[in-house]
Amino acid sequence: MGNFLVWVIWFVAAAACLGTGVAVVSMTNPFYSALSLIGNLASLAVLYLLLSAEFLAAAQVLVYAGAVMVMFLFVVAYLGGRADAPWAGGPRLLRGAAVVAAAALLIEIVVVLGLAWGDQLTDPAEVSGSFGDPAQIGEAFLTDHLLAFEITSIVLLVAAIGGVVLGTTPEKEDEVA
């Protein structure tokens, strides 16, 4: 019974994920695209939960859906109609090549997965109940991966500064038509 439930939840979350993903890419109205992305992120959070990554699911919702998407929505609101852009366009060769590339990528990954399914993807490891706990993640961050932690903070600092720089008002002469 439990297993069946997990399968159902998985199926729903996966379908939602992919559906919203398609919606993001194909909608003309950027507002709808942004909203679809929020849905995408939420369904991904569910998948994380199924994979015993509780902290990550929470972070996903808080940071991604909560902060990043809000930023997006602010910008869409500011841009208003100017954010509209027709679907593709551009050289037809380009469109064909894009589809081919994406399809090729997909097929390759699937093939590789198929090849590896038998050996490496069979038995998932046994994990304790506290796998994915915030405490464990915190401990890992502050001991094994301290360097990554610090560098990430610097990256965020740089982004903040960059944002400020980009936000400066242009001087009248620098106006680019």
Place this chain on the structure above:
Amino acid sequence: MDSAISAGGWVCLLSPLAGAVAIALAGGRISRRAAAWISVLTTFVAFGGALVVFVGLWAADPSDREHVSTAYTWLSAGNFDVELQILVDTLSSTMMLIVSGVGGLIVWYSVGYMEGDDEERRYFAYMSLFVFSMLLLVQAGNFLLMLVGWGLVGLASYLLIGFWHHKPEAVAAAKKAFVMNAIGDATFALGCVLLIWSTGSLEFGDVFGQVDSLSSTTVNLVALGLLGGAVAKSAQIPLHTWLPDAMEGPTPVSALIHAATMVTAGVYLLVRASPIFEAAPDVQHLAAIIGAITLLVAGVVALVQWDIKRVIAYSTMSQIGYMFLAAGIGAYGYAIFHLMTHAFFKALLFMTAGLVIHHLDGEQDIRKMGGLRSIMPRTHVAFAVGGLALMGIPIFSGFWSKDGIVSAAFASGDALGYTLYVAGLLGALLTGLYTTRLYFAVFRGEPSEFVKEHAHEGHGEGPRSMTIPVGVLTVLATIGGLVVIPGVWEPFLHWIDETAEPLVQATVAEDYGTSAIAVSLALIGFYLARRAYEKGRQFVTNPGIWRVLEHKLYFDEAYDALFYKPAAALSVALRRNVEEPVVERSLDEIGSGTIQVGGEVGRVQSGLLRTYAVAVAFAVCVLVVVFVAVR
């Protein structure tokens, strides 16, 4: 004793080089006279060294007369070594004496001859360079060093022929001499290469020891290579056309280089490398045949020349033909003996001609001369002595040497020997003819108009620096031959025999019998020429023959048509069809092609963000495959 001999050898070799370097470095800081006397002095120092060597060898035991003195190893490659070494034995000591002795006299003579020339210092530097090079050639202990000397004398010859470089004929003659000598240099070098390949060494001792073990093809090729070099250097047919043109140089140069020494280098080579030639008898006989042909052709052409120096030049060619003939049949002693006597009387003839030319303000055409006997009596005597020696009249030096060669030809028997014998005798007749013709045209009869205008009365016949060497050579030309009197004593022949054993030996009866015939022929020539002169005509009257002889049997024209014109045409054709369209335009094409390709490649940079993204996606696809495959 040994060290004295070696020291003498090195002093002899290096003294002229020191002189040349000193004059060259001092440049304009020393007076022209000083440069001249440096050159003379160093050459006589070399002669002193040669004397020391000679005396040392003479005093030594006959079995101990070969000294090799090595300075250091010059080049070394694997098993092959070439040392900077000089070889002092009976043959080379004789050559050293001739080169430095006669050379010293001629350099002394040129002090007076070249006085007043603006570029005297350059002249004397070149003369010392030449003496050094010739000494290097005869003293070399291995073939490579000899080749170095060989090339250097060619260079010195080029520099000295073209000494008056504002005269285009002189420059052209210098180039011609150099190019023809270069042909000989090339064959000589190829011969050396073959020697290295087959024997692994270039030292005389090593090579001669191994000659018997080489295949006959190899030995023949080596001998041919060496013969080619000798033919070019000694102006034998077919590489002879440069020698008459070389008379454009100053007369002392003609005396030293083109009579006494450089042109005899070929003969020296034939004698020095006699073991190789004896192992290749066909090539050796070829040398004799070439000598005989040259002897006759040159003698005939000399009959129609109007330039006093050219007559003597053709005479030189003819006499060297005798030496080649001797070396070709194995009479090495006589070949070197004639080399020595020829050096004496030919240098003497050139120098007296120089006195005449000097006295007549540079005129060389014998048609304008005549009657100088009364105006320049001592020159007349000197010239007469030289002429008698040349014709082979006893007791002058030429008599002993030339007749020895002809009788050796008789003694070698068989068809070749007898043919050479006849050629040699004919040569004696021709020699008598052209020498007498020259003598009468220049010195006898009434003084011509030209002479009366130009002769400097009361100036004497020349400065002492010119007359003393002429005097010395006159004496030598008279008595120099007395070191070989067949049947009485033959020290000179025995001396040379120690290095190069002769293959033929004529009997005393054959010697004197041949001499009788030869002298008679020479006297017949004398009478014929005198009769023609008294009748006021030339000996050769047929205009057709005259024209052929005047054009020197059309050798120059033939070479021009066979070699020069096709080469020039080929160069022009290549220039038009290969150089311009292919090489030049291809350079342009490379430039414009690069620009074009750059333009095409630049189109990849479309500036469209999305193309870049697509490109990245494709790259990732490829990389995935690569990673999977590698794993």
Place this chain on the structure above:
Amino acid sequence: MDGPDVGWYLIVAAILFGIGALGVMMRRSPLIVLLSLEIMLNAANLTLVAFARQQGNLDGQIFALAVMAVAAAEVAIGLGLIVAMARRRVPLDVDQASALRG
């Protein structure tokens, strides 16, 4: 483990990645391109978490957290760029930003 094998999660992530790639390559509005980029990043995150679960190793999740932080930073800059473009009246069309043309 209950539910589908880890491999199925990976397939979902792969398809998501492909969708995101299509979006990046085919849309002309920089805003939508950014959104598609986010999708790709999330697909990678999913892969990381799935493998973390497979191996029992927390490092995958740590990595995913770092990716999230960097993605946030990148979005901030990207949006700043777009706003700057809009303020300077540059048309918001990726095809027209072709100053890199060679």
